[in-house]
Amino acid sequence: MDPLNLPIYELEKELLAALREGAGAGGARVLVQAPTGSGKSTQIPKILLKHGLGGTGTAGEIVVLQPRRLATRMLARRVAAELGRALGETVGYQIRLESRVSAQTRIRFVTEGVLLRQMLADGQLSGVGAIVFDEFHERHLYGDITLARALQIQRSTRPDLRLIVMSATLDTEALERYLAPCRVLTSAGRTFPVKIDYLPRAVSPDTEPVWELAARECERLVAESPDGSDVLVFMPGVYEINRTLQALQARRGLRDFECLPLHGELPAAQQDRAVGGTASGGGADDTASGSQRSGVVRRRKIIVSTNVAETSLTIEGVTLVIDSGLARVARYDPRRGINTLLVEKISIASADQRAGRAGRTAPGTCLRLWTAREHERLNPQELPEVKRIDLAEVVLTLKASGIDDLVGFNWIEAPSPDALARAERLLEDLGALSRARANASAGGGGDRGDSGGNPRGTEEGAASANTFPQITALGRQMLRFPLHPRYARMLIEAGKRSCVREVALMAALTQGRSFLLRGVSKEIAQARERVLGEEHESDFLLLVRAWEAAQRAGFDLGFCRELGIHAQAARQVGPLYEQFLKIARAAANTAWERDYPRSDGRHSRTGSADGVSGDAAAAAVPAETAAGDSDLRKCVLAGFSDQVARRLDSGTLRCELVHGRRGLLARESVCQRAALMVIGEITEVGGRGEVSTVLGLATAIEEPWLAELFPEDYAETTGVVYDEAAKRVVARRERRFRDLALEARMSSEEVPPSAAAALLAREVLAGRLKLKHWDEAVEQWIVRVNRLAEWFPELGVSQIGEADRALLIEQLCYGETSARAVREKPVMPVLREWLSAEQLAALDQYLPERLVMANGGGGGKGGPGGRSGRARLRYLPEGPPILSARIQELYGVESRFTLGAGRVPVRIEVLAPNQRPIQITDDLALFWREQYPKIRSELSRRYPRHEWREL
């Protein structure tokens, strides 16, 4: 097609006029509204170049911002070809680790991160005459930030800078207001019409899962148009894709179709197969497409895909789209400090984008698996990334550019104050920002109220500049690494511990797509163990071993497949690793690499700046043993100190994290034996059945390291320092560091029990440590009682013996199975044998405000510990009368019950009418045990639809 015929040329005159006009009025800003296929990405840069609008003077450069690398490369290539020039001359591109530009380059296509980095290096963007923001509707975080900064620069010092923002969606009012005054130009696209159908009636996923529904409708539609071409089905994730493929293959009417999955984790060869067989990613697997090509009749395809096919990959020849309307959406929950990845309904914009995939080559049809009425209730747009993801990296970047007041920054859409506060707090913890003043209105911090000896009045409010946390020298050092601040911090720590090489590799291995596949077969798991050896200390180190093995094998496809390694992803790690190393080396005055024997026999350099060869240090090569690994693990701790976790029990994978969070250690983690660890990745996942928080990338740590690395946070917690400043720091960490560490120490056999007891007893007696959950803490609780007995004879408490201990655990953990035992020796009287009423009362203050009765613990098989995946937390309007009556009698209050049933504990909390949990005393507990059958039957009568068997 002749590019000059593209619809976008209808806008040429207007665009030029708008740019000239704007230049006179304090800065040219144009918003171009044009759908995909209008030719805007290639032609607008050319129009600017043709009319000399790259800028005044000689060096005026047109920078075109793109959200994806592949598109960046291809657009540059096409525009260069259209201009009849070699790539890298007039037209070039720049993406991470790859640059094709020269001094003559006037049009430079770049990815978003590249421009943000450039702004950081040169706050005036000298040499840049125009910036074109392409695909801006995708609203990536870096796109938002670069536009905001570009506006700032234009308004302050560069009114000659031309800004063109291009968007494919029509809903641009907010953007228009943001850019005002600005001109809006609209152009038609050149795609084929797509007929959109909805379901006539809503279908509940309970009666028919989406994959069944999709397969059924697919069969029907295909029968209606037997000559049609390929079909594209959108599903939220791999699980749903596999179910859909099964359902499709079970349909008789679809027997002649080739059904193919398409998602990001698939090897390139398989992706190519789904997309159309053309080599797009350098896949070496020619066999599949080769035989396909030679076939006389090509089978029609049904491609079942995730969102990759919505924007990143284009599939030729599709005229029918079936859209589930669902997607897995990543968010960051700043309140809990965890990532979530849950199935959600897509937005209208996203549904339109998906539908458009049916009209690339010919008129098409899109069936939406929801009703027209349901459609009206969908969100018009996806939430932009600023409102969805962790802002730490961007906040650090802004602080480095001198923007201290983040709330006052000219966000296109402002993130929540919570999200900003969380990012600042993480950066403070990492040492990248100075601590906020005590009386600064930090917002979201828990340490309000102790304005202490500060002479300033209360609620001064008005933000004077010096109350904002500022970037530190360490923060600037961290910013040199193109990484999340956590990993940058790890690398800085590695510099101090002479293990940069290893940590740089660890960082590189965790960027981008994960190269070690999850949920692999038994054979692969065994092969991994055989080839990689045993690793128990860190998931990072397992990655390192796997990658080194793959590298030694030259990333051989067969070898990688055997070990469940994504060969292509693994191959991309090398250059990244080198980049981090290079940056680390460039940082002068640190001996960042120790002389570490490498698998290839070369020795890395030691010594400082002048590059003296490291032979002399060869004698000092440290043994590759625990000492070396512990340094690596301390680096991880430095980057993730707010994600320290401990196992709650040995029967399940449940863990407790600092700041009161919980989760399940990832099944594939190597740290199954560690008492205390650091978590590199917290993700709440779900979609089918239950939602759970998965803790991945774990690293075992040792408790003394906490004191070593965080002396001021930890000192107070062990009672050494107790001044106001330390108190505040601890308040910020919500005192969890200490509790977790102590608990972990208690359950670790390596620490002499007497030492643990000494610590614990002191904490307990000082009132600084309280028990939280009876179900999980029975063991520790018994130990505690025993330590109390041992260390504080004045309490007159006797030790809990082995037999009684077993009995207690049985009764408290396994509930009903011990009904006989309860009758014979009820719990509380047993306790009474050890503790007098006074002692019990004294102990009461160590007991939780909120005592949970539970049958917990994963252990009791078949018995009351049986699971029911379906139960959810639910409030019972009324509890069992027999229990209510007793509570009324004992406490004189009306009660409410919360029945919680997760996978493991089924628990009933007793709540007073003011919603505060009631402390359950021994009387009530005893009553509960004795009357359990009656209570249960009352409950099942009252709530017959609930499943009670787990009780």
Place this chain on the structure above:
DNA sequence: GAGCACTGC
């Protein structure tokens, strides 16, 4: 017998 979308420096 559990549990995972897509980009980018």
